[in-house]
Amino acid sequence: MPLPGRFLSSMICRVNGRMMLFDCGEGTQVSLRMLGWGFKQIDMICFTHFHGDHISGLPGLLLTMANAERTEPLMLFGPAGLAKIVGHLCVIAQDLPFKLEFHELNPRTPHIYNEDMLRMDALPLNHRAPCFAYSVALLRRGKFDPERARAQNIPLQLWGPLQRQNDADIVYENKRYTSDMVLGAPRKGLKLVFCTDTRPVAALPDFARDADLLICEGLYGDPEKQQKAAAHMHMTFREAAKIARKANARELWLTHFSPAVPDPWNYLSHATAIFPNSLTGKDRMTKTLKFEE
């Protein structure tokens, strides 16, 4: 439940001028407004599951988008039942001036979205309701290698197109040129994983493999609440930290604290003992992930 200064589940990812929202609990649109990033560039909302604390802010956000005269379609991703549940909620958000495109997730199909260098996957979790973790990966093409280009006598005017697009394939004066002729091996990209609500799942560390940022639930910090966390199909900070360690993540943000825990930071050591680069999340906590030099 929302607390003063702690709204419900939501995460927004801004990449190349577009925004993807993950979950939309009550108060999400207030936080979005405080960020000042606008609503216009949100073209996708992904739901982990349909418990109220993860979706209750949707009708209000849709109405605000409608008020801003959005006409572009909005993609919605989520477990089976998405269209039906959003349909019910839209009883108070009717006649939207934009289309909702529903994409119900199939537990056997990890890839949910691909576009140029962006790739999104989903992984079924283990909660009281069907639930998915999401990953956003920004791929990065190899470095342009002028030595190789010169050695292969690639015409100078093709250097630009070949290096800008990873899978460029150009026919020029009856000869075929591809980007792999001028680019080195793909470089490390960026990866963000959002994982809530769930018990630990065997496939999670692989799903979050090498994530630059893993945002993961931890209902309780106190290890003595382990049984209670399990009974509610949630995790403790220690369990989340173990997943981050196994996944070789770079950084872990804990989120989705119990309303009975107003001071999650006081339990952070239970996570850092296992995975040092752990932080307790708070509203509008932001981080810019950058490609390595």
Next chain:
Amino acid sequence: MPLPGRFLSSMICRVNGRMMLFDCGEGTQVSLRMLGWGFKQIDMICFTHFHGDHISGLPGLLLTMANAERTEPLMLFGPAGLAKIVGHLCVIAQDLPFKLEFHELNPRTPHIYNEDMLRMDALPLNHRAPCFAYSVALLRRGKFDPERARAQNIPLQLWGPLQRQNDADIVYENKRYTSDMVLGAPRKGLKLVFCTDTRPVAALPDFARDADLLICEGLYGDPEKQQKAAAHMHMTFREAAKIARKANARELWLTHFSPAVPDPWNYLSHATAIFPNSLTGKDRMTKTLKFEE
């Protein structure tokens, strides 16, 4: 739409240990938590209408009440369609451990609730959707008059029961005694009126007659926005102040400001010029109304 520091439409009235909520926009449960009055004593939620900004916080509030292990039934009042719309919203608040009792308002029946000295009425308004204003009146019995009781030879042991209950009717030693034998004329009670969203309605001043506090919408303060207010089926501060003056209200609180008006207080003079005791509302603004001495 909700703004940082300005949640959506809601008003709570606490009387004799019970609480009645009017409207439940997004964020209402956060404000309730900040007030610290608890959720337990809310036994009634009255909706003016079903636009998102007046009801979007309901599923979350119901879930929070369920979390607090409420089992007592909850009364809901609102325009026709209430049961259907709440039913849709409850797709994310299923298996509540308490019953919802739906009372759909009939525009021809002003009295909606009576209990002991409490009386609630509703008045149809004029908005884009069927909409009602609500009044809560706390009646006050007349003063006990020992001179009259003595003059009529009323047995001393009946003085207490007759003065405690307004309509007491007691047979004692074959003689009938009623409270009007010992009580003076009913004294002025308390009256609170909540009126949003609407254009001015001819019946409003009578409905709000002598209200101790009239909470009334004013989408815009700037009189130049008069046409825009009317086009959206809302009012300006001046229109609300005219209603307060005609109603002979004691105090007017303006509410339901446009998100394009972050500083409603800068337009307050347009209301006070007509009705001096006007204030612009803000989140968690509270007032204790007391019987006159």
